[in-house]
Amino acid sequence: MGVGDDGAILMAEDTARGTGPIVLLGPPGAGKGTQAKRIVEECGVPQISTGDLLRSHVKNETELGRLAKEFMGRGELVPDQLLYDIVAERLRAPDCERGFILDGFPRTAAQAGWLDAFLEHEFFDRSRPGKCLPFVIRIDVDYNELWLRLTGRRTCPLCGRIYNVHLQPPRVDELCDLDGSQLVTRNDDREEVIRERLLAYEQQTRPVAEYYQQKGRLVSVDGSLPVDQVAEQIFHAIERHARDRC
Numbered sequence: 001m002g003v004g005d006d007g008a009i010l011m012a013e014d015t016a017r018g019t020g021p022i023v024l025l026g027p028p029g030a031g032k033g034t035q036a037k038r039i040v041e042e043c044g045v046p047q048i049s050t051g052d053l054l055r056s057h058v059k060n061e062t063e064l065g066r067l068a069k070e071f072m073g074r075g076e077l078v079p080d081q082l083l084y085d086i087v088a089e090r091l092r093a094p095d096c097e098r099g100f101i102l103d104g105f106p107r108t109a110a111q112a113g114w115l116d117a118f119l120e121h122e123f124f125d126r127s128r129p130g131k132c133l134p135f136v137i138r139i140d141v142d143y144n145e146l147w148l149r150l151t152g153r154r155t156c157p158l159c160g161r162i163y164n165v166h167l168q169p170p171r172v173d174e175l176c177d178l179d180g181s182q183l184v185t186r187n188d189d190r191e192e193v194i195r196e197r198l199l200a201y202e203q204q205t206r207p208v209a210e211y212y213q214q215k216g217r218l219v220s221v222d223g224s225l226p227v228d229q230v231a232e233q234i235f236h237a238i239e240r241h242a243r244d245r246c
């Protein structure tokens, strides 16, 4: 175990027990949120969903929320510059020190470049020198399956658990299995908006996978399998990465 000049235990050892930064990449409905919650349960590192952060700004009617709402309502990506401050602020929180799962960020090549630069120049400072740039897991699912997943998605507003009326229905129609809350449909899960979100993925987010592929930091998993089997592939990938990294 290494000790820094100021007596702090070095990050390289810490990350060996944590997961390091993980990015979940994939089209809308691929299961990023579902799988992120599995990793949170298994590894105890936080999920950072830019979609959830933005929705919370919209709900609280902040200036950012007001700006983001229009783009989100149309199924378009929110401009890069609006994301950087909220992501940086969240990553500076102490619970991110041993690793974190980014769900929905980065989703443009510019965001991917920003994230690497932020981690290199700020996140891994002298007290956290165990530099380990994000390991990226892309969840692949075909278009027809994505359509079924997005049109059938329901979420518990209280605990955040995700259901699907076609594929993973709750035990009682429209009620959360865990706390009995009435499930809700996301505002952007309307057909015309889903179409735009899938298009934005093809045009703006696919190049992000190429960016990471070129850097040798991308693995793909088959997201069309049942949730447990997708999770199994993801945990194997994380384990392999933990053995090989840094």
Ligand code: AP5
Pocket (backbone or CB within 6 Å): 026, 027, 028, 029, 030, 031, 032, 033, 034, 035, 049, 050, 051, 052, 054, 071, 072, 075, 076, 077, 078, 079, 080, 083, 103, 104, 105, 106, 107, 108, 111, 149, 150, 152, 153, 154, 162, 163, 164, 165, 167, 168, 188, 197, 223, 224, 225, 226, 227, 228, 230
């Ligand atoms: P965001 O909230 O990130 O939405 P998204 O990327 O469109 O992804 P989803 O949350 O729809 O899907 P998911 O992959 O998490 O799937 P889930 O697990 O829920 O972004 C929303 C908007 O915010 C964007 O459109 C954009 O405007 C803006 N935004 C966010 N981040 C941004 C950024 N970085 N830059 C710019 N703008 C940004 O699963 C979906 C359904 O499938 C569920 O019903 C689930 O139960 C089911 N399911 C999941 N896995 C399986 C499985 N294996 N088998 C069967 N069913 C499954």
